Amino acid sequence: MQDKVAMPVEERAIKCAAFALDKKALNVKVLNISRISSIADFLVLASGRSDRQVQAIADSVKQGLKPFDHALDTEGYDQGRWVVVDYGDVIVHVFQEEVRALYNLDELWNRAAEIEIPDEFQWENKQA
Template sequence: MSDKEIMAARERALKCAYFALDKKALNVKILQIEKISSIADYLVFASGRSDKQVQAIADSVKMGLKPIDRPIDMEGFDEGRWVVIDYGDIIVHVFQEEVRAIYNLDELWQRAPRVEVPEEYLWEKE
């Protein structure tokens, strides 16, 4: 049995949020979409203030999850405006704040239930 099978998608999504927040990501959300879409079970959204921070957040998620999961694909890293990391059952979106506002995926997925990010992960209190 692989490590991926041992750790459920929800736990890995929470780890993605943790690794994003470790690089001071803003407005981190985990959405459970398995009942409303077939593209994945969870979406993780995070924002950064610059291309370098977006790249650092995406790299932190990828490297942090490396012992337990490998991405199927990763797009947008070189530009650092919107990075998508696809783990199959989890899709991580790391945006620059203004790009996130333009595409507004938060509103698109607003009916999806949110998974609460543990308070101890948060670096700034909302």
């Protein structure tokens, strides 16, 4: 087994967002929840338009983060409506848009500081 490359947790969370955006994820957010919860340090929230896109986004995150970390658990992948990828200190939630609206984690975690995702990873509102 090869050693993982050390990377600060915030940077890993941003990488997760970047890998999600690489698959055209929508409304991607990185939230620092370390001061308001003990479940993790960061949440990454992302949306997809279909079960296949949600699965592709989750796959992209897991594959992209492989050199740096391995997922402790993944839930919901087979259905592709809400996939949770748990890295311990970073938890990635990938939803279909209507499921995200229904559970509204954005509102639940509204006290968390949102971390800016660098423009280089953004695809929405960019000129071709």
